[in-house]
Amino acid sequence: MYKIKNPYRPIRAEITGVISETPTIKTIRIVPEEPITFETGQFIELTIPGIGEAPFTPSSRPAMKGIMELTVMSVGKVTKKVHELKNGDIVGVRGPFGKGYPIDRFKGKEILVVGGGCGFAPLRSLMYELFDRSGEFKKLFFRGGCKTPQELLYRGEIADWAKRKDLDIKLSVDKGDSGWKGNVGVVTTILDGIDMDYESGIAIVCGPPVMMKFSTKKLLDIGFKEENVYLSMEKNMSCGIGKCGHCRLGIYYACKDGPVFSYDKVKDFSNIWE
Amino acid sequence: MQYIFSSNFTKLLENLKSDYEIYIPVKKGEQRFYKKYIDFTDDIVIGEVRAFEPLKSFFFRAREIVAENFKSDIPHTSQKPYCIVGMKACDLKGLKIHDYVFKNHDFQDPFYINRRKDNLIISADCTSAIDTCFCLALNVKPYPLENFDINLSEVGEDFIVEVGSPKGKRLVEKYSFLFEEIKDKFLSQRNEQREKVTKAVEKNIKENKIPQQDSFKGIIERGYESDIWADEADKCVECGACNTICPTCHCFLLYDQKDENRMARLRIWDSCMIKDFAQVAGGANPRPELWMRLRNRFEKKFDFFSKVANIYACTGCGRCISACPAKIDIRKILNRLVYDV
Numbered sequence: 005m006y007k008i009k010n011p012y013r014p015i016r017a018e019i020t021g022v023i024s025e026t027p028t029i030k031t032i033r034i035v036p037e038e039p040i041t042f043e044t045g046q047f048i049e050l051t052i053p054g055i056g057e058a059p060f061t062p063s064s065r066p067a068m069k070g071i072m073e074l075t076v077m078s079v080g081k082v083t084k085k086v087h088e089l090k091n092g093d094i095v096g097v098r099g100p101f102g103k104g105y106p107i108d109r110f111k112g113k114e115i116l117v118v119g120g121g122c123g124f125a126p127l128r129s130l131m132y133e134l135f136d137r138s139g140e141f142k143k144l145f146f147r148g149g150c151k152t153p154q155e156l157l158y159r160g161e162i163a164d165w166a167k168r169k170d171l172d173i174k175l176s177v178d179k180g181d182s183g184w185k186g187n188v189g190v191v192t193t194i195l196d197g198i199d200m201d202y203e204s205g206i207a208i209v210c211g212p213p214v215m216m217k218f219s220t221k222k223l224l225d226i227g228f229k230e231e232n233v234y235l236s237m238e239k240n241m242s243c244g245i246g247k248c249g250h251c252r253l254g255i256y257y258a259c260k261d262g263p264v265f266s267y268d269k270v271k272d273f274s275n276i277w278e
Numbered sequence: 279m280q281y282i283f284s285s286n287f288t289k290l291l292e293n294l295k296s297d298y299e300i301y302i303p304v305k306k307g308e309q310r311f312y313k314k315y316i317d318f319t320d321d322i323v324i325g326e327v328r329a330f331e332p333l334k335s336f337f338f339r340a341r342e343i344v345a346e347n348f349k350s351d352i353p354h355t356s357q358k359p360y361c362i363v364g365m366k367a368c369d370l371k372g373l374k375i376h377d378y379v380f381k382n383h384d385f386q387d388p389f390y391i392n393r394r395k396d397n398l399i400i401s402a403d404c405t406s407a408i409d410t411c412f413c414l415a416l417n418v419k420p421y422p423l424e425n426f427d428i429n430l431s432e433v434g435e436d437f438i439v440e441v442g443s444p445k446g447k448r449l450v451e452k453y454s455f456l457f458e459e460i461k462d463k464f465l466s467q468r469n470e471q472r473e474k475v476t477k478a479v480e481k482n483i484k485e486n487k488i489p490q491q492d493s494f495k496g497i498i499e500r501g502y503e504s505d506i507w508a509d510e511a512d513k514c515v516e517c518g519a520c521n522t523i524c525p526t527c528h529c530f531l532l533y534d535q536k537d538e539n540r541m542a543r544l545r546i547w548d549s550c551m552i553k554d555f556a557q558v559a560g561g562a563n564p565r566p567e568l569w570m571r572l573r574n575r576f577e578k579k580f581d582f583f584s585k586v587a588n589i590y591a592c593t594g595c596g597r598c599i600s601a602c603p604a605k606i607d608i609r610k611i612l613n614r615l616v617y618d619v
Contacts, residue, residue, distance in 0.1 A: 009350075009388075010344070010345060010350060010351070010388060011385060011387070011388075012344040012345045012532060012543055012545065013344075013345040013348065013349070013350055013543075014345065014348060014541070014543075015348065016348040051534065051541065051543075053534070053538055053539075053540070053541040054534065054535070054536055054537050054538030054539070054540070054541070055534060055536075055538070056532075056533070056534040057532065057534065058559060077560075079559045079560050079561070080559030080560075081559075082559070083559060096348060096541060212560075213562055238558055238560070238562070239556070239558065239564075240555075240556050240557060240558050242531070242532050243530070243532060245384070245385035245387075246383070246384055246385060247379060247380065247385070247387055247528070247530070248529055248530045248531070248532065248548070249528065249529030249530070249548070249550065249578075250529070250548075250555060250556055251556070252556075252578065252582065254582075255582060255585050255586055260384060260385065274502070274564075275564040275565070275570075276564075278562045278563060278564040278566075
């Protein structure tokens with residue numbers, strides 16, 4: 005017999021925490037039976053027994069071993085069940101898969117992280133990795149947007165981030181309320197006038213397709229180089245190893261060659277934002 | 279090269295039974311189908327043309343359990359390895375594509391590899407062509423030149439035997455008492471036959487104006503925005519038969535059994551022509567229109583595979599032409615892409 009691990013077999017994992025982030029988004033904390041380590045930006049497949057699996061990029065700090073957090077919006081049959089999970093429930097995890105953010109390439113540079121809505125989830129993991137290695141970079145910037153203040157993820161943690169000296173942070177909502185002190189407008193309206201050198205900087209974008217599209221356009225307009233703009237491509241990843249064919253993007257499979265791509269790699273393929 | 283009388287070939291198969299599960303083509307009506315070999319019955323056809331069904335199903339099953347109850351072992355059966363008899367050159371090319379996908383490229387698929395590694399491929403020359411055959415356009419000859427263990431060329435009732443692998447060589451040595459030295463007249467008979475079938479396929483290619491693969495470079499990129507796609511997809515009923523019947527199509531769906539007390543994951547063949555193939559849970563779909571999915575099917579075969587593996591993922595077997603209820607014809611689409619764009 006060939007000694008190859010079965011790539012389709014999930015590892016049993018227990019739910020040890022459920023946090024309601026917004027009316028439609030929850031963060032679940034899972035403890036896999038066998039340790040799974042991941043690099044920020046890589047994704048896993050979460051199995052709900054009897055229902056199926058779906059891909060998620062962990063939102064937790066990669067350095068936090070043994071525990072993984074997934075921030076999940078209820079949109080489909082698997083995510084609907086994720087929202088019904090409670091402590092002690094059993095799920096399955098496969099992965100990690102793909103290539104995450106090439107952090108080593110960011111050394112000595114200014115990094116701008118741009119997030120939109122549920123795109124904050126993978127970026128939370130990224131931010132903690134960047135904070136853990138903060139001394140390696142010149143300066144960190146975070147620009148985030150969502151529809152309303154109620155839909156802002158990780159409010160408490162973000163308040164703590166705002167106190168960090170190594171981070172310049174600004175948030176925006178499409179529609180404010182009486183308590184909102186930040187900017188009002190789509191996220192692209194807070195990408196101007198950042199105190200960084202766009203031409204040598206790194207930009208990382210994650211959010212809903214339309215936000216990714218317009219943010220990328222804006223970043224290129226203000227001077228970022230195509231190869232320095234990193235995108236998390238949301239495709240229908242299933243097997244995770246480039247066999248099942250569902251997530252093909254031009255000559256790549258998002259599951260094994262991505263899901264993080266620099267813009268220059270994918271710009272010529274059709275319908276990349278869909 | 280050697281020679282084997284049909285009576286001795288039957289003996290060879292009898293001997294192979296102890297080591298292999300043998301499958302062999304039989305004729306039913308105008309078609310050939312694979313069935314398990316038990317006795318050498320009259321309906322067995324070693325030559326002629328490819329079988330109705332694609333032979334990928336022996337190694338990449340249409341439906342199989344790939345994970346159960348979180349257990350780490352790879353489900354396997356105690357079944358003997360397959361010996362596939364009479365495999366034609368087009369299906370050998372199909373295996374080459376699947377070997378690339380499941381065995382040789384990046385990650386390996388243990389299910390495919392376990393089925394494929396101990397098998398025995400006894401291929402055979404085509405001794406006739408049907409009107410959908412166009413292998414030569416893809417530089418595939420109607421007789422095997424590679425990827426077999428031994429190849430049979432039917433000469434009268436008997437066969438010329440060519441060894442194509444160390445495994446094939448060992449087999450011929452082990453059963454040397456069943457083989458004869460080849461006579462020159464049989465070789466010239468084989469060459470005549472090969473020439474006859476080659477001419478028949480060339481005639482198909484000429485009559486249907488099928489372009490040669492040398493002219494395929496860049497056709498997808500050039501024809502990307504062409505209205506050929508909407509035009510050709512017009513009658514498509516989205517049945518996915520073209521994918522299922524194709525010896526190179528490898529896409530699959532991981533599907534979990536609907537029982538919340540037991541985890542069982544199945545892998546079933548999937549079809550990129552179906553609307554939700556690439557759709558994500560949030561609703562975004564990169565190919566919402568049928569014509570986009572038809573274009574994607576051609577892009578995968580004639581652009582993706584040529585760029586990543588330096589091979590076109592089409593064997594010229596013509597199965598998709600016969601299978602399509604809407605009569606969508608790969609020969610015509612290739613012609614339009616090469617000559618009309």
